[in-house]
Amino acid sequence: MKGHHSSSPRDRRDDAQPGAGGPGDPKPPVLRRATLRLLSAACLAVIVFGTLGPLGHGRKPWLDTVKTWHWVPQSHATSLDDIVTNLLVYVPVGIAFRLLVRRRGRAGWRDMALGFGLSVALSFVTEVLQQSMPARSSNLTDVYVNAIGALAGCLLAPRTQRAIRGVHAAVFSQLRCRPWTVLAGASVVWAAVLMTVPWDLTCSAIEVDFARPFDLADVTRFATFGLVGFALTGALAKNAEDRLRTIRKVASRIILLAILLEAAQVLVRSHACGVFDVVVAIAGGLAGCATVLLLIHTGIIRAEHVHARRSGPPLLTGPWRVLAVIVLILTVIGVAGARIGGASIGPARGLDICWVPFQGHFVKPFPVVIGHAAGSIGLYAFITLLCLLLTRGQGRVTALLLLTGVLASGELCRALLGGGLADTTPLVLAVAAWLIAGRVWDAIYPPARVSAPQPTDLSVRSHLLRAGDR
Numbered sequence: 001m002k003g004h005h006s007s008s009p010r011d012r013r014d015d016a017q018p019g020a021g022g023p024g025d026p027k028p029p030v031l032r033r034a035t036l037r038l039l040s041a042a043c044l045a046v047i048v049f050g051t052l053g054p055l056g057h058g059r060k061p062w063l064d065t066v067k068t069w070h071w072v073p074q075s076h077a078t079s080l081d082d083i084v085t086n087l088l089v090y091v092p093v094g095i096a097f098r099l100l101v102r103r104r105g106r107a108g109w110r111d112m113a114l115g116f117g118l119s120v121a122l123s124f125v126t127e128v129l130q131q132s133m134p135a136r137s138s139n140l141t142d143v144y145v146n147a148i149g150a151l152a153g154c155l156l157a158p159r160t161q162r163a164i165r166g167v168h169a170a171v172f173s174q175l176r177c178r179p180w181t182v183l184a185g186a187s188v189v190w191a192a193v194l195m196t197v198p199w200d201l202t203c204s205a206i207e208v209d210f211a212r213p214f215d216l217a218d219v220t221r222f223a224t225f226g227l228v229g230f231a232l233t234g235a236l237a238k239n240a241e242d243r244l245r246t247i248r249k250v251a252s253r254i255i256l257l258a259i260l261l262e263a264a265q266v267l268v269r270s271h272a273c274g275v276f277d278v279v280v281a282i283a284g285g286l287a288g289c290a291t292v293l294l295l296i297h298t299g300i301i302r303a304e305h306v307h308a309r310r311s312g313p314p315l316l317t318g319p320w321r322v323l324a325v326i327v328l329i330l331t332v333i334g335v336a337g338a339r340i341g342g343a344s345i346g347p348a349r350g351l352d353i354c355w356v357p358f359q360g361h362f363v364k365p366f367p368v369v370i371g372h373a374a375g376s377i378g379l380y381a382f383i384t385l386l387c388l389l390l391t392r393g394q395g396r397v398t399a400l401l402l403l404t405g406v407l408a409s410g411e412l413c414r415a416l417l418g419g420g421l422a423d424t425t426p427l428v429l430a431v432a433a434w435l436i437a438g439r440v441w442d443a444i445y446p447p448a449r450v451s452a453p454q455p456t457d458l459s460v461r462s463h464l465l466r467a468g469d470r
Contacts, residue, residue: 031164031165031168036099036161036164037099037100039096040095040096040097040099040100041096041100043092043093043095043096044093044096044097044122047089047092047093048122048126049358050089050362051089051126051130052126052129052130052133053356053358053359053362054356054359054362061134061135062133062135063132063133064132064133064134065132066131066132069128069131070128070131070138071128072140073124073127073128073131073138073139073140073142073143074138074139074140075139075140075141076137076139076141077141078139078141078142078145082142083145086142086145086146086149087145087146087148087149088149089146089149090119090123090145090146090147090148090149090150090153091149091150091152091153091156092153093119093122093123093146093149093150093153094115094116094119094149094150094151094152094153094154094155094156094157095153095154095156095157095160096153097114097115097116097118097119097122097150097153097154098111098112098114098115098116098153098154098157099115099157099160099161100115101114101115101118102115102157102158112154112155115150115154115157116147116150116151116154119146119147119150119153119154120143120146120147120150123142123143123146123147123150124143127139127140127142127143172443175440175443175444176443176444176446178235179443179444180231180234180235181235183231183234183235184228184231184232184234184235186231187227187228187230187231187232188228188232188257190224190227190374190375190378191224191225191227191228191257191261192261193370193371193374193375194220194224194371194374194375194378195221195224195261195262195264195265196261196264196265197368197370197371197372197374218276218277218280219334221277221280221281221284222280222281222283222284222287223284224281224284225254225257225258225280225281225282225283225284225285225288226284226285226287226288226291227288227382228254228257228284228285228288229250229254229284229285229286229287229288229289229292230288230289230291230292231288232249232250232253232254232285232288232289233246233250233288233289233291233292233293234292236249236250237292237293237296243293246289246293247289247293250285250286250289251282251285251286251289254281254282254285254286254289255282257281257285258277258278258281258282258285259278261281262274262277262278262281295320298320313388313389313392313393313441313444313445314389315392316389316390321390324386324389324390325390327386328383328386328387328390331379331382331383331386332383332402332406335379335380335383335406335407335410336406336407336409336410338410339407339410339411339413339414339426340410340413340414340417353415353421353422353424354421354422354423354424355424356424357423357424357425357427357428358425358428359423359425360423360425361425373429376426376429376430376433377429377432377433377436378433379433380403380429380430380433380434380437381433381434381436381437381440383399383402383403384396384399384400384403384433384434384437384438385437385440385441387399387402388437388438388441393441393445393447396434396438399434399437400430400431400434403430403433403434404427404430404431407426407427407430408427410426411423411424411426
């Protein structure tokens, strides 16, 4: 056919997969080339920002005047940690550059060489620019190590593309068919990260004291395991009559998870393993389990449909809507209190805003940054999902305004009261959580597609008559 452009069958097979739930589903949930290129560009932007960004406050200045530029960086001795870090960081750089330059259906030496050359050029430029950054070290050895990592990334790019698309399609399909199972797995991983970071391996003491006061960390632990118990109950509840069996299944998994996470904290330096923590975690998980069983008992959640597609989100009415509103208000108050409570009241120095996000994270260990980001994104996504649940999917703008308004107000108050800096990092994490939560909601409850009305014979005839009159 004239005007038709053919492409490689293998690449077309990657781009077209059957829908998750039948012929009435929306487009196949496979990442298209434009989305992959956007993700690749975002990956490169994050790595460049992490390589050339400021190193936080209280240290050397970010930029300084260079008396003598070395257009070829000098070689210096480097540690094993730096070698491993540079090697691992430039693997996604090679992948991203090759996916950016690769054309549809063509994966050969040309895009391989171009992606590798761009990766080495980026590494060389960043090492040269680091000469003007006193807190960093310009080293030609880093360029060689980065080149090896970029070469591995370029070789892995086609396989990585297929793997990303396959994982995305599988997760999307599971969200459509078994949303509770996916949410349960995500909540378990989230709880494991929050309960163990930072991962400083050592041997800590075991606390057997039940008389210690109940503090904010216990509230966080209770709420975290409450979400785990909530999701696990939804995933394991087969029918409304078999409640005792569901409770036994959820309780056994919650107890096992709580014991394993506390036992793991024996090897973490910044954590203390305690029996009281296990009790708090189990209580939170059972509270989440009881909440879901009550929702099933009242008919808001139908147990026999938790593993199947639904026509629409549940409708909260009466006391359950009031309870959801109370939970939302308490969560928002807790988020605002955590932002303001971390500041000590000091002399007013005027409003000072740190516009560069994640600036304070440059001087922290990577596991600490991961734990902080995971906890914040999970909490902000929970607020977004609550807003969507209360509005049956119509409260996206409300959720975004609520998150950004609360976090911005909290940062401004913290800066004014404590005389410190207002950080923009929570706003970036809030937007990321809002996007993730909205995507998950659309996967579980896809928006209805409005088909264009077909013209009737009368409308076609009138249109032809008007055309003839003109």
